[in-house]
Amino acid sequence: MKTFLVDADGMDGLADRSTMGVLFVTRREIERGNIADCLDRLHNLTDGKFAKRSGFMALAVDGYDADPRDLSQIPEVIGFFGQIFEQWNFWFHYMIPVVESGFPAIIRMQFEIARAKHPELGDLDVLDGVMNDGWRSMNLLHRSLGIGLEENKRISKGVIDLLPKIFSVA
Numbered sequence: 313m314k315t316f317l318v319d320a321d322g323m324d325g326l327a328d329r330s331t332m333g334v335l336f337v338t339r340r341e342i343e344r345g346n347i348a349d350c351l352d353r354l355h356n357l358t359d360g361k362f363a364k365r366s367g368f369m370a371l372a373v374d375g376y377d378a379d380p381r382d383l384s385q386i387p388e389v390i391g392f393f394g395q396i397f398e399q400w401n402f403w404f405h406y407m408i409p410v411v412e413s414g415f416p417a418i419i420r421m422q423f424e425i426a427r428a429k430h431p432e433l434g435d436l437d438v439l440d441g442v443m444n445d446g447w448r449s450m451n452l453l454h455r456s457l458g459i460g461l462e463e464n465k466r467i468s469k470g471v472i473d474l475l476p477k478i479f480s481v482a
Contacts, residue, residue, distance in 0.1 A: 332368050332408070333357075339375025342392040347399075354400045362406075364457050366467050369406040371414030384420035393418070394425045404450040409470030416478040422446075446471070 337350055357363065373383055383389045407415040422442045430438060447468070454464050 332370065333362070333406075334370045334372050336372045336374065337392075339373075342373070342375075342388055345392060345395070347392060347395045350396060351399055354396070354402075357406055358400075358402055358453065364459060366405050366459075366463065367408050367470060369413070370408055371418060373414075373417075382420060383417045384424045390421050390424055393421050397422055397425065401445060401449040402453050404446045404471050405453055405467060409467075409474045411474070411477050415474060419446075419478050443475075 335350070335353060341347075341350060357369070362368075373389065376383065376386065376389070379386060383393075403415065403418050407413055407418065409415060419442065422445070423438060426442050427433070427435070427438045430441070433441075450467065451464070453459070
């Protein structure tokens with residue numbers, strides 16, 4: 313398998329040659345609060361040749377390997393991704409639904425952000441809100457791209473199957 317590092321401008325050129333994508337975010341981007349480049353890469357997914365491709369993306373956050381905390385416990389990481397989540401929330405469609413993909417970290421970060429915004433809610437209500445936001449965003453994307461019910465069910469099953477593992481690995 314060949315690995316290509318590209319920015320948002322180079323992604324479409326790889327659409328026919330790649331089977332997996334990695335959203336690579338650096339500590340430097342996070343510490344600077346530079347969400348623009350990351351958003352460019354994500355918007356290129358929904359606006360480019362990758363738009364209909366589902367379950368092919370993983371998340372890699374560089375620079376926190378020595379930190380024993382989960383990404384969802386690091387304030388600057390949550391702050392960075394919180395800004396991303398406000399503008400792009402199509403993770404259910406694009407992420408590979410396995411623990412190793414980083415998808416659980418995305419859900420845990422969304423959970424921590426929602427719990428901080430709504431301290432009056434119990435954990436199950438917070439999780440319900442996070443998951444409903446994810447389904448709503450995915451369904452909106454699917455309607456706009458003409459993705460049918462069977463594909464929606466297949467993707468949803470992957471997300472549902474991952475749920476029991478999301479908080480057991482934190």
